[in-house]
Amino acid sequence: MKAIEISGTRDVRLIDKAEPVISDPEEVIVKVKAVSICGTDVHTFQGEHPFVKPPVIVGHECCGEIVECGSGVNGVAAGDRVAIDPVLGCGSCRACTMGRANACADVKCRGVHVQGAMQEYFKIRGRDVHKLPDSVDDLALGALVEPMAIGAQACWRGNVGEDHVVLVFGAGPIGIAVMLNAHCLGARCILIDIKEDRLQRAVELGALAAFTATDPELKEKILALTDGEGPHVTCDAVGHPVIFEQCIDLVAPTGAVVLLGMDGSPNEVTEQQIFRKEMTVVGSRMNSNMFPTILDRVARGQMQLEQMVSHRFAVDQAAEAFTMAVEQPAGFLKSMITF
Numbered sequence: 001m002k003a004i005e006i007s008g009t010r011d012v013r014l015i016d017k018a019e020p021v022i023s024d025p026e027e028v029i030v031k032v033k034a035v036s037i038c039g040t041d042v043h044t045f046q047g048e049h050p051f052v053k054p055p056v057i058v059g060h061e062c063c064g065e066i067v068e069c070g071s072g073v074n075g076v077a078a079g080d081r082v083a084i085d086p087v088l089g090c091g092s093c094r095a096c097t098m099g100r101a102n103a104c105a106d107v108k109c110r111g112v113h114v115q116g117a118m119q120e121y122f123k124i125r126g127r128d129v130h131k132l133p134d135s136v137d138d139l140a141l142g143a144l145v146e147p148m149a150i151g152a153q154a155c156w157r158g159n160v161g162e163d164h165v166v167l168v169f170g171a172g173p174i175g176i177a178v179m180l181n182a183h184c185l186g187a188r189c190i191l192i193d194i195k196e197d198r199l200q201r202a203v204e205l206g207a208l209a210a211f212t213a214t215d216p217e218l219k220e221k222i223l224a225l226t227d228g229e230g231p232h233v234t235c236d237a238v239g240h241p242v243i244f245e246q247c248i249d250l251v252a253p254t255g256a257v258v259l260l261g262m263d264g265s266p267n268e269v270t271e272q273q274i275f276r277k278e279m280t281v282v283g284s285r286m287n288s289n290m291f292p293t294i295l296d297r298v299a300r301g302q303m304q305l306e307q308m309v310s311h312r313f314a315v316d317q318a319a320e321a322f323t324m325a326v327e328q329p330a331g332f333l334k335s336m337i338t339f
């Protein structure tokens with residue numbers, strides 16, 4: 001079978017690989033239909049990922065059709081169209097036991113810590129597949145359930161609710177996923193970015209407002225939209241210490257700050273700031289069983305998966321798909337490779 005390998009820095013190749021064989025009754029084999037490209041994959045392609053080094057098969061935003069099920073798999077069968085949850089916990093620690101394997105100290109993500117989905121056939125655990133609703137007639141869109149689930153997780157962690165205003169820094173795929181989920185919960189969003197095309201897209205997708213990060217009146221504009229109190233929830237979908245400081249500064253008293261980024265550098269936030277507003281500061285990492293939430297929102301027609309993808313490529317154009325994800329031309333949101 002064919003697989004897309006990142007063979008070296010900025011070097012993507014189609015390779016031949018042995019087809020997977022079921023070796024555990026809990027496993028299924030999925031004929032992969034589509035894999036979308038995430039920032040993590042781009043870092044690996046660029047040779048900039050801290051620990052994922054070529055040669056490697058990446059891909060954690062994926063979907064396909066089940067072709068074979070182990071004897072111990074329940075609830076799904078060959079022929080089912082599924083999205084794949086890439087989060088793998090150890091299964092026995094406290095986080096895993098409470099259904100939050102994404103926060104397991106030993107968590108692995110398929111396509112990052114272990115082999116990913118950019119291959120014709122992908123072997124995974126039966127419990128990691130989630131059936132797509134019939135209303136999704138384009139199977140490839142199933143790949144976008146995973147990035148959407150990141151947004152659902154952030155909204156859950158921030159306790160986003162009806163009539164809230166959510167301020168999201170970053171109008172790339174993650175910020176957009178936060179917004180689209182917040183809309184499902186009856187909230188409205190203000191998006192901040194440095195790229196004009198992204199701000200325009202955010203407005204087209206229903207943002208209450210979208211501002212340039214460098215706008216000298218940013219704070220005044222945000223306060224004007226939130227009764228002078230600040231947003232109920234602020235969200236750093238970029239991962240930058242200065243943005244964290246802005247999130248803390250702008251959030252309304254009793255509000256929540258959600259961190260989706262992973263910058264390791266120090267920041268200037270003080271205990272006093274958190275104390276005075278009695279705010280909640282939370283991390284949001286990958287997703288914890290949010291696939292059913294997304295698939296329910298899709299089935300109800302509240303969410304359109306196609307809003308997350310801007311460019312599609314065939315398998316033999318994989319290098320172009322990665323290159324585009326690096327260059328991010330105007331109008332780019334996410335590229336996807338279809339098998």
Ligand SMILES: [Zn+2]
Nearest residue numbers: 038039060061
């Ligand atoms: Zn991703």
Ligand SMILES: [Zn+2]
Nearest residue numbers: 090093096104
């Ligand atoms: Zn665990």
